[in-house]
Amino acid sequence: MDFASAPLQALLMHNASSDQLAIFLNQLDCQYRETADEKDRFGTLQILLPTLKAHLTRLHNREKEEECLDTIVSPLMLSSFSQDAVVSTESVHLLSNAVAHFMARSLLDRLFGQSSLLILLGQLLLAIENEPDFVDLQPLKFINKYDEESTVSVTTLNTVSSDKTGPGSLDLECCLDVIGRFVRNLYESDDLPLQDAKPEARITLYRWMDLIMAIAVAMLPCTDPAVRLKLTNELVPNLLRWQYYDMSAHLLWKRTLEIYGLPATNLLRAESYGLISKFFDFYFGLDHQSNIPDSGLRSNDSTARKYASYILKRIIDFTSKHSKTLSNSPNQPWTKYFQWSTEKADTYSELWDDWFLLYDIMHESVTHLVDPVLPRFEMLLNDTDSSLDATWWILLLYRGFQNETLSVKKNILEYIFKLQNPKSLNMLGVQHDFIFGALLKTVDVSSLYGVPTQGALVSPFGESFRTFLVNLIRSFENEDDKIKFLRQLIHHVAHVSGSHILILYIIEALTEIDPVYSWGSEELKALRYLVDRHRNFQIVKTKLYLRKLCINILAKISDPNVLTFSDVAKTVSSLITDIPIDPKSVEYITIYKWLGKHNSNNKSVMDNLKERTDAYVRDPMSEEIPVTVLRTQTNVLARMSIFVATDNDGNFKPENVTQLLESLTDKLTGPPSSISAFNRHLVLLDAVWDMFDVCFGGVKDLLTLLKLSEGQKKFILKRMDEQYLNTEKENVIDDGLIDLFLSVTQHLLESSVEFSLETRTQLVKDYHTRCVALMRIRSTFATSNKEMSKANYMKLLRVIYSVAATHSLFILPCDPSLTQLVCQMQIKKTPDAPRTRTWGDVTATFIRYKWETIEAIVNYATEAVKTKAPISESLFDASDLYEQAVEQLESANELCAESILNALKPLVAFPWDKSVEMLDLFVDYASEVLKENITQSKTFPPMMRAMISAIFQPEILSRPELNEDGGPVKRALHTIIEVGDIKLYFVTQCAELLYSYWSTYTDAANQSMIQYAPELVRLLLFGPMRDREDQKIDATIAVKLEGPVAAKEAEGTVELVFSQNDYMVRVMMNDLLLRLDPKSKQHIELANKIMDCLLQLTSEENLFAFMYTSTIEHRTKIRAMCSVMLLLDFVQEDKIDQYLEKIFFLMKKETVTSVRCYMEWAMTRLLHKFPTRLEMLYTKLSNPHTKPHNIISILTVTFTLGESLPDKYAKSYFEKIFRGLVPWLVTSHFTIRLYAYCAWSRNWLSCKERKLNKDIEENDYLNSLNTFLTQYSDCVKFYDKIKSQFYLTEFDPIKDFNIEFIFRQLMTIFDVIDNEKIGSRSFTKVNPKPVERCPFTNPERVFAYTSADPAEMIGADEQSISESTSTDEISYQKKIMPWEMMLETDADLTKTLVQKKRRRNDLIVVASLVDRMPNLAGLCRTCEIFNASQLAVYSLKIKEDPIFTGISVASEKWMPMIEVPEDDVASFLKSKKEEGYVLCGLEQTTTSATLGEFEFPEKCVLLLGKERQGVPANLLQMLDQTIEIPQYGITRSLNVHVSGAICIYEYTKQMQWRQQAPAAVLPGSP
Secondary structure: OOOOHHHHHHHHHHHOOHHHHHHHHHHHHHHHHHOOOHHHHHHHHHHHHHHHHHHHHHOOOHHHHHHHHHHHHHHHHHHHOEOOOOOOHHHHHHHHHHHHHHHHHHOOOOHHHHHHHHHHHHHHHHHHHHOOOEOOOOHHHHHHHHOOOOOOOHHHHHHHHHHHHOOOOEOHHHHHHHHHHHHHHHHHOOOOOOOOOOHHHHHHHHHHHHHHHHHHHHOOOEOOHHHHHHHHHHHHHHHHHHOOOHHHHHHHHHHHHHHHOOOOOOHHHHHHHHHHHHOHHHHOOOOOOOOHHHHHHOOOOHHHHHHHHHHHHHHHHHHHHHHHHHOOOOEEEEEOOEEEEHHHHHHHHHHHHHHHHHHHHOOOOOHHHHHHHHHHHHHHHOOOOOOOOHHHHHHHHHHHHOOOOHHHHHHHHHHHHOOOOHHHHHHHHOOHHHHHHHHHHHOOOHHHHOEOOOEOOOOHHHHHHHHHHHHHHHOOOOHHHHHHHHHHHHHHHHHOOOOHHHHHHHHHHHOOOOOOOOEOHHHHHHHHHHHHHOOOOOOHHHHHHHHHHHHHHHHHHEOHHHOOHHHHHHHHHHHOOOOOOOOOOHHHHHHHHHHOOOOHHHOOHHHHHHHHHHHHHHOOOOOOOOHHHHHHHHHHHHHHHOOOOEOOOOOEOHHHHHHHOHHHHHHHHOOOOOHHHHHHHHHHHHHHHHHHHHHHOOOOOHHHHOOOOHHHHHHHHHHHHHHHOOOOOOOOOOHHHHHHHHHHHHHHHHOOOOOOHHHHHHHHHHHHHHHHHHHHOOOOOOOHHHHHHHHHHHHHHHHHHHHHHHOOOOOOOEOHHHHHHHHOOOOOOOOOOOOOOOHHHHHHHHHHHHHHHHHHHHHHHHHHHHHOOHHHHOEOOHHHHHHHHHHHHHOOOOOOHHHHHHHHHHHHHOOOOOOHHHHHHHHHHHHHHHHHOOOOOOOHHHHHHHHHHHHOOHHHHOOHHHOOOOOHHHHHHHHHHHHHOOOOOHHHHHHHHHHHHHOOOOHHHHHHHHHOHHHHHHHHOOOOOOOOHHHHHHHHHHHHHHOHHHHHHHOOOHHHHOOHHHHHHHHHHHHHHHOOOOOOHHHHHHHHHHHHHHHHHHOOHHHHOOOOOOOHHHHHHHHHHHHHHHHHHHOOHHHHHHHHHHHHHHHHHOOOHHHHHHHHHHHHHHHHHOHHHHHHHHHHHOOOOOOHHHHHHHHHHOOOHHHHOOHHHHHHHHHHHHHHHHHHHOOOOHHHHHHHHHHHHHHHHHHHHHOOOHHHHOOHHHHHHHHHHHHOHHHHHHHHHHOOOHHHHOOOOOOOOOHHHHHHHHHHHOOOOHHHOOOHHHHHHHOOOOOOOOOOOOHHHHHHOOOOOHHHOOHHHHOOOOOOEEEOOEEEOOOOOOHHHHHOOOHHHHHHHHHHHOOOOOEEEEOOOOOOHHHHHHHHHHHHHOOOOEEEEOOHHHHHOHHHHHHHOOHHHOOOEEEOOHHHHHHHHHHHHHOOOEEEEEOOOOOOEEOOOOOOOOOEEEEOOEOOOEOOHHHHOOOOEEEEOOOOOOOOOOOHHHHHHHHHHHHHHHHHHHHHOOHHHOOOOO
């Protein structure tokens, strides 16, 4: 009550009579109703309510009190609480308190309290009925069920409320507010007459409260947040405080479970966690079974997880404190997931402490916090003393999968995949919600499987997942659990999984498990959906690979005896679709053996299939069933038929086919059936025929197997002809039926056994005559049927010419009248034309048929010309046809352009006089059409292929005038190469055509290659330089389809990880160079021309702008040098000096060793071939101003010359080489000394073995020097290390000159990216004939190297650069890698050994504020060189950045680095200070110490600031000391890397001095 209300009420009671109070009350009531100003109304109400209470107190008459309340309070309540009332919040609040007060005082003995309560509750019920804000949880039914003994019914409440207020007129929040205050008044007010009430009255009161409770609980799922807040925060808690007992708790719990039972997509479901948290004390301990906490903890909703965690902690706390009161049972389960033993209360408490600690850690964003706790997970999972269900521990993995840090999530996944304990795996496997709801959902992301340069299907992550899945399935202890898992798995894969990479790994895993029959009809249905209709399996090869895997799985997991024949047949049909299957293939044998076990209804496969075939043949056909539907049915029968057509050894059994198709034979040989039935039979016949052609190849006499006579076969042709070759009556024009008729006609006429030669010849003539006659008909009255039939006549004519060409029946005319008849055929639009397609599409399709027919005629004529058949005397005018085709191409669209281009191919190849102008038009129009359709994925590729086939033919390539620079053919080639950088396969197709012509090496072909030398160079270098996931996946699938042997041979090369077709361009062009004849003048001219182009291209400045590996520039130079290696044999005496100078120049410019090694190899081979030019080498070697990386290459050239030079030149070589090597043995450059030592050792050994220079062998000075080099301990140690490096000691430029080494092994030695390597297998696929001058491999040298060992690389040379090379604004000096790594074959082992022996300085460099990659990489190198203990950076992902690795020079492999994000720097510094480190920062402040004067502490943390802003103020306050570098120049700032390096060096210098200083002068020494 308001603080002024009570005094005013007391004042009125003592100083005013009852009559006066009544007058005051009426006046105040009128004033409240009439006043418009809300402030005045509120003031009036503040006086009115005390006056009313004083008046009621003075009245001692129940009727008058009731009348007063009805007259004053009820109208105020109804008007003020109305939804459209404009009343201030203060007035409503005041009035709500008053109404609640009067209701509480009059509920038991007056009608006002009950009537008001009826009105308010009725309003709530009306809202439940009428408002859509309440979800459909049947609130009225809920109220009636739990309040059957209520004083009033729900209907009564609705009636009273409607009568008093009208439907839904009061505000719900006001109603709930008043009811809540009313309930609170009942248990808070001491002046209410409840204690003295009679028992009957108290029972009535309790029933009223039960009703309120039921309504309030029923309204909990209201979607209005304000209403729900009133209920949960006020009304329901007040009700529970007033009268808590089990009934109320059960009521609330039941409603909570109903809300929790809503679909997961319903947002109200999350409210159940809040309800449990809020009312936990009221219902905990009840015997309820619920997994709500478990569900909340694994939810992705953070609010649900927060509430669920709170609930679980309350459960544990409550149970540990009150476990003895919960039940008489010593072990009381609260849920099926939670048990508590009073005897083990302390143990359980510790266990739960562990659990919550792990739960929180699993959401950390750094891997070094999460990784250590993962083994703890499995230990707890297998703890025999723990009674916690495995579900609780698996919840930790749910939490981990919710981690937003990908690296942490991936680490958790990899940990799971490495689990080997069968018990642990079994516990995971039986948790289907986890496997299918969390694990598979988490790994259903294709990016997880990506590996740079290798793709997704060779991913270690994917392979780990596959192995894990195999182990998981094998670990099931219960066979039923395994079966249930496998069944759910295929449904999940088919209908839920999205990533086709994940699906392929799962299917691959299923092929490796032990056989277990688990799949039934539903599972096979899911399997069919997967292989036929899954949205992400659209690529042909990928789907083919999937089908092959599924065939293997089908035989292992599905028992054919429990399946219906329908399921078996449909599944087999789906799985062998598009697979080139034959009786000897693995797929055929697998399915054949599996079907052999099928015995449905005690019938064999043959019996069931015959029964289905007979049913299809004999059932009447409805004419409305389209052919496409019948095709689906017959395809199933046809694909099954191939498995009953052979015996167990795969031999074809004609009698089986005859028996199977017996009913079809009866129908075809018996009395003529209806047209619809006949067509139905043809569909089956055509499907079986197609399938037999694919599977059995030579079996084409299907109708003979059906025992049809020649007359019956002709009758079949006649019945088909009657349907679509008519002049008087309507023709069939349905595309499906026409295609069926043409297919069967072609089968019959092409088969070599169906008809005799005479009969076939006559049939071909008759069909030709009939088609031409039909095409010549010109009707005065055009109808849709007649116009549409024209296309069918042309399609049949195309079939006839194709059949005639197949059987060499050169009896058909190819004269100009025929070709003009076809070309001039037009289709007219009629009023009754079908409207299923636009008229433009109809016209374009007609044009397509027209040019397909022309193509068949020209192909037929071409064969006739080749065989010099008489038909060649009266041929069409090829140039005229060509011009018409080109003219038609100008206006062609995507529907007909391909057919025109295909027709142009034989026309261009036909012998006639072609001009540049004519080809120009063709190329221009074709290019324009292709440009318009380049975005069309379905039509562009076939059009592009057709254009390539038409242009690059010997007839064109052999004509020099057509292949000039800027001419049509070269323009087309340039366009194709440009498109090839974006679109796949086109350049390969073009290269195949060029290769097939140029590899003939005729004079014309040689001249063509010379003419195309610049373009040939482009093809030698062709191939996308960027990694594209679709290409890598396609390539991997293609290799896997070839089998495991092919996959192993392709391992580590471009064939496995890149687009097969793209790299084959380089293979074919290099194969051309490989097979050039060094004795041919044309080949010498070509080789020199190409070599000039390659060397010129390699010297271009843009290729030296970046010196990092795997860039476009790097890979271009490697490709060029590989091709140069194949051309060295063609260098002539007149050009050798030019080429030597050019290669020396390139060696001087080149800084990347993987490219320079090819230049060194080329130089060695040239000097070996032209030893008279050795003086040039001596001159270069004697130049003291040669740059380090260049002299290293020159020294490398000398490694093997002493072994391979002829005796004539070797003697003088040895006399000069040692004089040239001696100066470099004493240089200050370590790497130069190393290479000079290698050169000396190898040449000295060669000199002694060849015994050509006795004076050298007897020279005391040289012997003394050699003795020192061979006996000095450091040299001996170095030489032992050097011997393990193939390139330094084993490489032989003569013996290793083979395709395998050039294109694969040498790149492997220097760690070139895999998708740049080409194995010799690729060359043998193009042409298996070996070449003597450069064989594919050298078997005698296989022992010396292997591509499987990338550790053979010599990393030192890769970065041997002493010159500073400018990169943008900053210069970096790339020197050799650490000696241990450079010379150790096993880098990982060396790393471990070195780290064990190595004591690092106690200096931690914090570079988390530095974000520029060059600075971080430089700091990493500096820290490693000067032995810092740790380098902190903002993210460890920088180690994967190519810019970082290019500058760090592998120092990140040796330098301990930790991840400290910028936000965590403060806490990191604090922790280090607690460990005893002194915090120093590089920053200029008023208290900075000058570097050089400052004595570094041994345990030091050095903080580096941001590049521009320096160290932030909040971190400066934490530092113990700031340091500044004295500066004397005009520029007043240093680069952060340079500054850090200076400080790190100063620290290292001071630590070294202290270690070397005598003990007496050390600080603290006595």
